[in-house]
Amino acid sequence: MRLVTSFAAALIALPATALAACPEPAEIERFAADWAAKRPTKGFAVDTLADAGCARDRIVALLERSGGKVVGYKAALTAKAVQERFKANAPVAGILLDTMIVPDGSKVPAGFGARPLFEADMLLVVKDEGINGAKTPDEAMAHISAMRPFIELPDLALAPGEKLEGTQLLSVNAAARLGVVGAVVPLPPGPETVRMLAETRIVMTDGTGAVLGEGLGSATLGNPLNAVVWLAADLAASGRKLKAGDLLSVGSFSALLPPKAGQRVEVRYEGLPGTPKVSVTFE
Template identity: 45%
Template sequence: MRKPLLRAVILATLVGTMPAVAAEDCAAIAERAAAAWRATTTVSGLAEIDAVTAACVQKTLVRDLAPDLGPPVGYKVGLTGKAMQERLGVDHPVSGVLLQRMLGEPGAPVPAGYAARPLVEADLIAVIGDAGVNQARTSAEVLAHLSAFRPFIELADLALPPDQKPTAESIAAVNVGARLGVLGEPIAIEPGLAERLATMKVSLADGTGKVLAEAPGAAILGHPLNAVIWLAQDLAAQGEALQPGQLVSLGSFGPPVQPVPGGTVTARYDGLSAAPVSLSVRFE
């Protein structure tokens, strides 16, 4: 985890010395991004954005959306799959912020056109138990400082024009596509869970049972809890830390799928616990 930490330290230093013109650009871009979020449209002009400006845009965007969506309740970690990192030419994830009213319980159908470029992903939420998680360096250490897991189907929004090649920086600027998500019932922490998280199979299936995407737990950074370790180190470099009760979206297990009006998508977590674990979302 040394490379992500070094990258974060450099980024934090650069943010602190950002010239005034960059700050002005940040405000203008964030204003466009917030307007696009509310209008469910894409954000153009981010193809050449740099890491420092992207970090500033995300922070400003989150602040601008808070009156609509409530306070921050946690984070999402993106670019956790090797294939996507290679495609974008990076060797590290990126993170976004989850706001309170982005997250809901299963039940009511979700409009299939909930986003400018909707992406449905099988994910998993880790619930932070105590601040000791910030010093964790192994999956077992992370697990000791969590209070629960929650199945999670993220309803993300790529938010970038289809003809614009995404970059890690442009994805970070649009808050890593955070828009909506559905939470399942809490899963208690129990012995052997760290091993099962790596070996479980997570899948997305449609209403007929056809598997649309699947991946092992280890598809996320070699172990899903490595996402928490990376995030804690990234936050530490910015003078921040994970807090008890915060939620951490660990990343997408397998490629995202498109919502279909009238369709249903079910995420299954085979091998995570003795009892079957699944969560569904219906689209209208």
């Protein structure tokens, strides 16, 4: 991936508020170069969520200037087990670019990142901008048009031994690297769909059918739609608004596992119409 050669020039287009407490441009450039080369890298010295959010936005600005386009967002650390792993007590938000999205059935290198992992996830598709004012799952459901199966392929990026807790995860764009996306599953608005999303069982298996992990929709803040409500509010705090067509990753329904060459992974959604599924093969 080609990155801009001077990050200082890229800063001109950023809002003044983004220039608050944040890692130095040279540190952002260093991280971006390592990220592009898939090299484990050094973390940022970020002590607050504001610092970490600024680092995230500067990284994404570089990726956008290299040809990426924002197509959605991810709510990370929405499941209790994942929060415990990263010593966090709240989610963090990442930004998804079109260059990160690959289609169902894709073959992806097992070494797709510096510290690659995979997990069962789910995308919800924004129907309209009314989602930005939603405060409850029922209100959010009125502004969601569909679900798409999703195997997220995050990259922890930081070298082993580097501190990697919630704040550091936010600073590296919530580890967003790639994701395998399945077909659109339309979702009718209403309380039945809200309940169905919470009760859906998400099952991840390998090529032999052995279960690698599973969880209920309720694993993400009690309902995937709660992750959407949280994400809209968190993004609003940094000046971003959701729009029609945005893809929203709601979080983990399984443990994060390292990929192996030759491994096939499938995720299915038991309880949703047609039992949708999505798969990826690691090379």
